[in-house]
Amino acid sequence: MLSDTELQEMYGWMVTVRYYEERLQEEYLEGKQPAFDISAGPIPGELHLAAGQEAAAAGVCAHLHDDDTVTAPHRPHHVAIAKGVDLNRMTAEIFGRRTGLSKGKGGHMHLFDQDVNFAGSGIIAEGCPPAVGAALAAKMRGEDSVAVAYLGEGAISQGGFLESLNLASVQDLPVVFVIEDNDWAISMPKERVTDVEDGAQRADGFDIHGTRVDHDDAVAVYEAAGEAVGRARDGNGPTLLEVQVHRRMGHFMGDAEGYRPDADTERAKQRDSIERMKNTLQNAGIDESTIEDIRDRSHERVEEAIEWAKDQPEPDPDEAYEDVFTNPPAGWTPNPEPEVAETTGGDN
Amino acid sequence: MSGGTVVVDSETVWPADSEDVEEAVVSNWFVREGTAVTEGDPIAEIQIEKVSIDVPAPTTGEITEILIDEQAEFQRGDVLAQVSSA
Amino acid sequence: MAEADETKEAETTAEREVTMSRAMVGAIASEIRENDDVFVMGEDVADYGGIFDSTEGLLEEFGREKIMDMPISETGFIGAAVGAAQAGMRPIAELMFADFFGVGMDQIYNQMAKNTYMSGSSVNVPMVLMTAVGGTYNDAAQHSQTLYGTFAHLPGMKVVIPSTAADAKGLMHTAIRDDDPVVFMFHKRLMGIGWMPAPDGPKTPVPEDDYTIGFGEADVKREGDDVTVVTLGLHVHRALEAADGLAGEVDAEVVDLRTLVPLDTETVLESVRKTSRLVVVDEDYHSFGLSGEIIAWATEGALDDLSAVSRVTMPDAPIPYARPLEQEVNPGTEDIADAIQDVSE
Numbered sequence: 122m123l124s125d126t127e128l129q130e131m132y133g134w135m136v137t138v139r140y141y142e143e144r145l146q147e148e149y150l151e152g153k154q155p156a157f158d159i160s161a162g163p164i165p166g167e168l169h170l171a172a173g174q175e176a177a178a179a180g181v182c183a184h185l186h187d188d189d190t191v192t193a194p195h196r197p198h199h200v201a202i203a204k205g206v207d208l209n210r211m212t213a214e215i216f217g218r219r220t221g222l223s224k225g226k227g228g229h230m231h232l233f234d235q236d237v238n239f240a241g242s243g244i245i246a247e248g249c250p251p252a253v254g255a256a257l258a259a260k261m262r263g264e265d266s267v268a269v270a271y272l273g274e275g276a277i278s279q280g281g282f283l284e285s286l287n288l289a290s291v292q293d294l295p296v297v298f299v300i301e302d303n304d305w306a307i308s309m310p311k312e313r314v315t316d317v318e319d320g321a322q323r324a325d326g327f328d329i330h331g332t333r334v335d336h337d338d339a340v341a342v343y344e345a346a347g348e349a350v351g352r353a354r355d356g357n358g359p360t361l362l363e364v365q366v367h368r369r370m371g372h373f374m375g376d377a378e379g380y381r382p383d384a385d386t387e388r389a390k391q392r393d394s395i396e397r398m399k400n401t402l403q404n405a406g407i408d409e410s411t412i413e414d415i416r417d418r419s420h421e422r423v424e425e426a427i428e429w430a431k432d433q434p435e436p437d438p439d440e441a442y443e444d445v446f447t448n449p450p451a452g453w454t455p456n457p458e459p460e461v462a463e464t465t466g467g468d469n
Numbered sequence: 470m471s472g473g474t475v476v477v478d479s480e481t482v483w484p485a486d487s488e489d490v491e492e493a494v495v496s497n498w499f500v501r502e503g504t505a506v507t508e509g510d511p512i513a514e515i516q517i518e519k520v521s522i523d524v525p526a527p528t529t530g531e532i533t534e535i536l537i538d539e540q541a542e543f544q545r546g547d548v549l550a551q552v553s554s555a
Numbered sequence: 556m557a558e559a560d561e562t563k564e565a566e567t568t569a570e571r572e573v574t575m576s577r578a579m580v581g582a583i584a585s586e587i588r589e590n591d592d593v594f595v596m597g598e599d600v601a602d603y604g605g606i607f608d609s610t611e612g613l614l615e616e617f618g619r620e621k622i623m624d625m626p627i628s629e630t631g632f633i634g635a636a637v638g639a640a641q642a643g644m645r646p647i648a649e650l651m652f653a654d655f656f657g658v659g660m661d662q663i664y665n666q667m668a669k670n671t672y673m674s675g676s677s678v679n680v681p682m683v684l685m686t687a688v689g690g691t692y693n694d695a696a697q698h699s700q701t702l703y704g705t706f707a708h709l710p711g712m713k714v715v716i717p718s719t720a721a722d723a724k725g726l727m728h729t730a731i732r733d734d735d736p737v738v739f740m741f742h743k744r745l746m747g748i749g750w751m752p753a754p755d756g757p758k759t760p761v762p763e764d765d766y767t768i769g770f771g772e773a774d775v776k777r778e779g780d781d782v783t784v785v786t787l788g789l790h791v792h793r794a795l796e797a798a799d800g801l802a803g804e805v806d807a808e809v810v811d812l813r814t815l816v817p818l819d820t821e822t823v824l825e826s827v828r829k830t831s832r833l834v835v836v837d838e839d840y841h842s843f844g845l846s847g848e849i850i851a852w853a854t855e856g857a858l859d860d861l862s863a864v865s866r867v868t869m870p871d872a873p874i875p876y877a878r879p880l881e882q883e884v885n886p887g888t889e890d891i892a893d894a895i896q897d898v899s900e
């Protein structure tokens with residue numbers, strides 16, 4: 122049973138995420154109108170927003186501590202927020218500033234926050250093996266921390282994911298794999314590229330517990346995740362948890378979603394997990410003004426983070442050559458000066 | 470003997486999905502002034518927010534004038550080019 | 556091995572120009588019409604038309620039996636392309652970003668590239684692996700690489716990189732008809748995508764009919780007497796811009812490699828013997844790669860003719876996200892002009 126405090130915390134994360142993604146979308150599109158030029162504006166490059174996927178982040182992260190490791194894919198902001206990643210520095214990173222989490226070198230797909238053991242990555246299913254590794258380390262050191270790997274339903278056919286399931290199973294590791302099923306792998310609908318309707322069935326082949334939460338409901342996710350995280354902490358091995366979410370915006374900003382039937386987009390929007398969570402709070406007797414208060418404070422926090430980020434300096438071009446190694450060899454540089462090698466040969 | 474000038478206007482190609490958008494950009498010209506064209510051949514690509522649309526030649530003939538540069542913005546309804554029909 | 560068709564000059568009576576993406580797609584479409592064995596497979600190649608427009612319009616003409624969306628599983632579907640090719644089909648498999656080779660590399664370099672040899676030529680692998688390369692749009696370390704050196708270095712695969720629409724069409728025809736595996740790398744910035752505007756240069760007139768451009772034929776895009784600039788892909792256009800800016804001061808010759816495997820060393824050496832000064836511009840990491848390879852050939856073949864050598868490359872560091880950092884590491888027109896002037900002093 123969720124306490125009022127827990128409900129409010131989860132709701133707070135969810136509205137923060139939704140508002141954050143909506144604001145980032147605005148910031149991102151600035152300078153890219155009327156035609157979309159991907160490298161223009163304050164946030165250049167790709168941006169994959171998680172509006173609609175809040176329940177998957179809130180319901181799982183509610184069970185996690187700072188020393189539990191979480192890996193997230195190319196659509197990471199909701200997970201980062203629920204995990205407690207430094208929002209100011211995360212935002213500065215997305216804006217490519219020197220004081221961002223990665224000094225502007227990583228961008229939105231490569232967010233790292235060691236204070237809360239969060240890491241994002243850009244290749245599909247890439248975060249699964251490292252999460253298994255974090256779980257392995259915890260087990261070897263006799264700690265009761267767990268690892269969680271997030272992936273999309275499009276990733277469940279990727280070899281690295283399947284290898285991760287096997288390794289986690291064979292070694293009984295404290296890891297939870299969370300599949301966020303938003304029905305679409307860019308333009309490919311799940312049924313065109315996957316043979317199973319329920320991704321949790323992948324678990325059967327690996328002798329792992331698998332379960333699927335069919336609704337976009339943070340409380341249902343919380344309950345399923347509680348079992349999974351608990352199983353891991355008790356030393357009883359991995360779980361595969363699939364969670365139905367929906368993608369309110371395109372795959373990335375710039376995706377016109379021409380391939381997606383309007384009805385699908387509309388249907389998705391009607392499944393709003395935030396509305397549902399708000400009802401849950403109301404049913405728990407939490408009053409309207411408290412709920413509004415949470416929402417207002419979330420909006421303020423997002424605005425503060427964005428304002429702070431935009432105020433941060435850009436990196437110096439020369440910083441591009443730093444941070445390749447923790448211990449760069451003496452005299453080594455990634456940028457050998459373009460020496461002009463001259464000879465006495467040649468007749469010109 | 471040429472048959473007169475036909476305009477290449479942006480209104481006729483504007484997609485229904487972009488009803489509420491008023492600006493666009495020419496993302497690519499496939500012709501220059503003087504290029505001979507055949508009716509229906511794509512002569513430009515325009516971009517309305519994230520959507521790309523081909524603009525076909527309205528008639529067979531020759532491009533006499535290009536009015537909007539590549540990467541330049543224009544308003545819905547603006548004339549993009551003129552074709553003298555053969 | 557089949558003879559390459561006679562090269563047809565890319566001169567044309569039409570003045571219409573097409574983008575590099577449309578030229579490539581046109582070649583693929585024509586080959587599919589001619590030959591039932593040709594088909595396309597990859598992520599988002601069907602309804603989406605390819606993330607970088609590489610298959611735009613093909614689904615409408617050919618349907619899902621020929622233009623197949625693949626699950627995200629590079630080892631799986633690239634390996635499947637190898638098997639289909641060995642069974643006599645002519646698949647064109649798309650690796651969405653060259654950077655993703657990591658998740659399917661075994662099937663690429665240990666199967667696709669080696670089965671002909673390991674079988675003593677009893678099998679061959681007539682497939683095309685087409686892939687998007689390059690940066691300049693802030694997609695960071697895992698989505699901006701070219702990896703020219705990596706693919707050219709490993710034996711058994713032909714590697715081509717067009718810099719213009721006309722070259723892309725001819726090279727794609729050759730690639731599809733080739734009975735060996737061909738890695739066809741297309742630079743994202745050159746495709747003419749609405750949301751990633753191309754510089755001047757890649758959009759060119761393209762002959763209507765099918766034609767082929769032979770592999771191992773570099774193209775001198777600009778003749779000059781003073782300095783040889785060897786490059787490929789996006790940097791052909793940056794080099795041309797640098798050369799134009801220096802006209803009157805230094806007369807630069809720009810050699811567009813077009814193919815890495817096989818490498819047209821003759822054209823490079825001929826140019827170097829003429830100018831004695833070599834600048835190599837490479838959007839790949841500095842060390843142990845393409846730029847070093849060109850200079851090694853020049854040293855081996857024209858040591859006495861060389862008076863100065865310089866290379867302009869990406870540094871040996873992952874590609875950074877933030878705009879000032881990415882601009883710093885990717886060779887710009889200024890950097891190329893500086894190198895041309897440096898070797899001319």
